[in-house]
Amino acid sequence: QLSSTFYDTSCPNVSSIVRNVVQQAQSSDPRIVASLVRLFFHDCFVQGCDGSILLDNSSTIQSEKDALPNKNSARGFDVVDNIKTAVENACPGVVSCADILALAAESSVDLAGGPTWTVLLGRRDSTTANPTVANTSMPVPFDSITVLQQKFSNVGLNVTDLVALSGAHTFGRSQCLFVLNRLYNFSGTGSPDPSLDATYLKTLQQNCPQGGDTTTLNNLDPTTPDTFDNNYFSNLQNNQGLLQSDQELFSTSGAATVSIVNSFAGDQKTFFQSFASSMINMGNISPLTGSNGEVRSNCRKVNGG
Ligand code: HEM
Ligand SMILES: [Ca+2]
Numbered sequence: 001q002l003s004s005t006f007y008d009t010s011c012p013n014v015s016s017i018v019r020n021v022v023q024q025a026q027s028s029d030p031r032i033v034a035s036l037v038r039l040f041f042h043d044c045f046v047q048g049c050d051g052s053i054l055l056d057n058s059s060t061i062q063s064e065k066d067a068l069p070n071k072n073s074a075r076g077f078d079v080v081d082n083i084k085t086a087v088e089n090a091c092p093g094v095v096s097c098a099d100i101l102a103l104a105a106e107s108s109v110d111l112a113g114g115p116t117w118t119v120l121l122g123r124r125d126s127t128t129a130n131p132t133v134a135n136t137s138m139p140v141p142f143d144s145i146t147v148l149q150q151k152f153s154n155v156g157l158n159v160t161d162l163v164a165l166s167g168a169h170t171f172g173r174s175q176c177l178f179v180l181n182r183l184y185n186f187s188g189t190g191s192p193d194p195s196l197d198a199t200y201l202k203t204l205q206q207n208c209p210q211g212g213d214t215t216t217l218n219n220l221d222p223t224t225p226d227t228f229d230n231n232y233f234s235n236l237q238n239n240q241g242l243l244q245s246d247q248e249l250f251s252t253s254g255a256a257t258v259s260i261v262n263s264f265a266g267d268q269k270t271f272f273q274s275f276a277s278s279m280i281n282m283g284n285i286s287p288l289t290g291s292n293g294e295v296r297s298n299c300r301k302v303n304g305g
């Protein structure tokens with residue numbers, strides 16, 4: 001029951017307010033658009049798209065920010081605060097933090113050259129967070145295709161959603177710690193992942209030396225690191241997927257994902273259309289609506305908390 005017209009009378013300019021703050025942030029940090037898209041994903045997979053990821057620790061809240069998939073990894077919370085401030089100035093008490101994440105994700109993709117879509121709105125904010133679910137339900141880069149598909153299907157997303165949404169790795173960065181095993185000791189073999197292109201492997205080994213700084217960043221898309229395009233999928237065809245969970249979408253023989261990767265690599269328009277509809281599907285994961293939840297006045301805290 002989300003709706004594209006939800007704020008039409010109560011906050012008609014909310015989309016452009018969000019977009020302007022995101023654009024401002026992008027001008028000093030090109031990576032931030034990727035980080036904001038990821039925040040929406042990490043919110044929606046835990047209790048649904050309810051802003052739960054934005055809550056800080058408090059006497060009543062155990063923050064999802066300390067869960068493994070987010071700690072020292074999820075970023076952009078300061079930009080969400082700036083968006084919230086700008087939106088509150090125009091329309092006090094009206095727009096939820098959960099909807100701000102949905103709008104920021106769409107603006108971010110658009111500003112990086114990707115597709116646009118009509119964002120469905122009307123989500124309300126949770127009064128709880130669940131770091132345990134974040135630890136168990138979020139996909140990790142070492143998951144097999146089977147596990148990735150299962151984790152997506154657990155929240156109502158299918159294999160096309162999995163491949164399309166993984167295309168978000170067309171921009172943004174990953175720390176070395178998520179790829180080191182592929183570079184030096186893949187599944188205990190003492191050798192690199194055989195599905196890694198040899199030249200790309202050398203580049204990654206140089207950027208992520210054994211015993212080096214595990215927080216060093218790598219572009220998720222080595223070809224167009226800040227542009228939202230379909231290069232992610234042609235990279236997979238060239239054995240240049242950064243994460244194991246990326247490359248196995250193409251390199252797992254017999255997997256349903258292979259032909260989807262090929263179709264997205266062959267036609268950017270098909271990818272853009274699928275990505276947009278899968279973002280809408282993801283945005284529909286168990287939202288709080290009506291009188292459930294609340295509209296937080298500060299995205300980091302429950303009201304009165
Ligand atoms: C399919 C399972 C997925 C896995 C295993 C996965 C895993 C990861 C990992 C390990 C990182 C690097 C984090 C770091 O270095 O701190 C990352 C970054 C990122 N992920 Fe995913 N991801 C998945 C799906 C998605 C989806 C569905 C989206 C969005 C629709 C997404 C968007 C991003 C973006 C944009 C970044 C870069 C963020 C930045 O630079 O701040 N990922 N992902
Ligand atoms: Ca959530």
Ligand SMILES: [Ca+2]
Binds near residue numbers: 171229
């Ligand atoms: Ca790209």
